[in-house]
Amino acid sequence: MTFEQYLQTSLSALKRNRSRTGLTILGIVIGIAAIILIMSLGKGAQKLILSQVQGLGTKSVVVVPGRQLEGPPSTVGLESLKKRDLEELSKPYNVPHAAHVIPLIFGNDITEYESENFRAQIYGSSDQMPVIFDADPVEGMFFSQDDVVGSANVVVIGSKVNTELFPNGGGLGSRIKIKDKSFKVVGILPSKGASSLINFDDGVIIPYTAAQNYLFGTKHFDRILVDVDTEANIDITIEDVKQTLRMTHDIDDPTKDDFSIVNQKDLADRVGVITTALTYFLAAVAAISLLVGGIGIMNIMLVSVTERTREIGLRKAVGATTKNILLQFLFESVVLTLLGGIIGIILGTTASFVASVVIGRLASFEWTFIFPIGGAVLGIVVSTIIGLIFGVYPARQAARKSPIEALRYE
Amino acid sequence: MHTPNLIEVNHITKTYTEGETSTKVLKGISFTVKKGEFVAIMGPSGSGKSTLLHILGLLDEQTSGDYIFAGHNSKGFSEEALSKLRNQRIGFIFQSFNLLPKTTVLENVKLPLLYSDVPRSEWDKKATAAIELVGLSHRINQESGDLSGGEKQRVAIARALVNEPDIIFADEPTGNLDSRSGKIIMDFIQDLNENKGHTILLITHETATAEHAERIIRIYDGEIASDEKVKRRRTASDEYLK
Ligand SMILES: Nc1ncnc2c1ncn2[C@@H]1O[C@H](COP(=O)(O)OP(=O)(O)O)[C@@H](O)[C@H]1O
């Protein structure tokens, strides 16, 4: 008998008992669907978390003032990053692979326009900030290098700040007040959602010089971002940044560093590992239902073998060999589980698509639907294997039946 | 011309052992069947007829003695070879028809072809021809469950014939049929023997059925009680003479 004939024989046997076939594969359908759903949601969650962590791309190295890398920031050296560091880090012979070096200052305060006011995140940075953060204004323009050099009173406002202060529009060109200082709105950002470092929608961005001089009265930075030309040069650049800062800070002993470096790629990798582990753990839990489904299939196949004792006897009487019968029943259980697997994949994919739409509606963030190709392939492979494993025993029982016993069976 | 023995049975015994008790069902049976013969085996219920037929049909093994099928001792065949012989040289007709349920007449008749060397392209042609032979062409796509008892047995005959076997074993083929359908089946079997040259070994416990054969072997309690030619065979035309 050929492969195709076995397939046909098993399909017609399964068709003869449609409702039982349906009920038998239910366990497999649910198991595979659950795995697909979990893997798809897991991938979606991972993508979401990564996009939040990555807000500034995996090519960025973040210099943080203070000693520790982990744990709460040390109070020692919180003001260690100064204008001189920025200048040294920007020199190509110090950090040759730095594409951009950008300072950041954080704060928050009330912003006012006429009778409207809003507590906004205040960011002081340079004119190159939109290059790293992909934050080009929808209206107006980002402030210029001249604005930075000249401590100009200009501001780029986030979408939420814009709607809060200018409910009737007309924000661009207006003057808003922060800490009683007047700033001219030169740009309005599109709605972007939050990332780990910057909350653009609730924020206003001004030249760091203006922030230092007029608002915070300080001379240090809260972060210096170094954007590396390619991902491959991240490790070299981290070393270059360390050497440069130790030189400017007169540090010989690396354990006495008054700064630390957060590598976005490492962070992203760590999050990736955790969410992947969690996804696989949940998928393993779902796999238990596959095991139960497999046992169910074995059970039904055993019943079916007993019921079809006469059929087996007849097939042997007209020329079927033991091998023919074994393969016929093995095909039946594999076709059963594979059918369950395919239906499960379709169901699981539909469910995860619906879930992605619902999550996207309910939550404010963007949730992308991801078709879990890996999950689908896994589903096909796993259901085939389950069919084989749990089909072998019933198939052997069938093949072992002697034709006379089978024909005498009433 | 010398006609070869298709079947040669020498002192065959069969003992069933279940735990401590063993039952001797066949107690030394010997006879031969020539190619083209029509032999009936008669005997009361439980006398061992089916047991004998299963051995002759290569479905079961004797406990002792030799069974020579078409010149070969059955002990020399592998499982694979036995399957092949059953498929190509033997046709079975059972009392309870043994058709596959919810399966069409055509598919039922094709079943032995599935396990044969016959190329797939010829399956439909061969099965259709066998179905036409038993006069069921108009029922070819019916499911087996929709047929009458007589029709079911004709499907079983078509199935037995589809691989053009050397011999047909029929175990009480009319046992589950009313007398009218039974007669049609017997006339049909007789026709296969007389006009199509098939060798037939028929089991029955009714004298009237057995008399369609040319020779009757009577079995009593696992032994042959008599083996003689039928003096006046029944034929289909007998019915019309009445
Ligand atoms: N597998 C078996 N185990 C034990 N005894 C059996 C078995 N098969 C048949 N028998 C016994 O063998 C005897 C002959 O049975 P069988 O050949 O079917 O007789 P018949 O066909 O002439 O009615 C019966 O008494 C039956 O109970």
Ligand SMILES: [Mg+2]
């Ligand atoms: Mg019997």
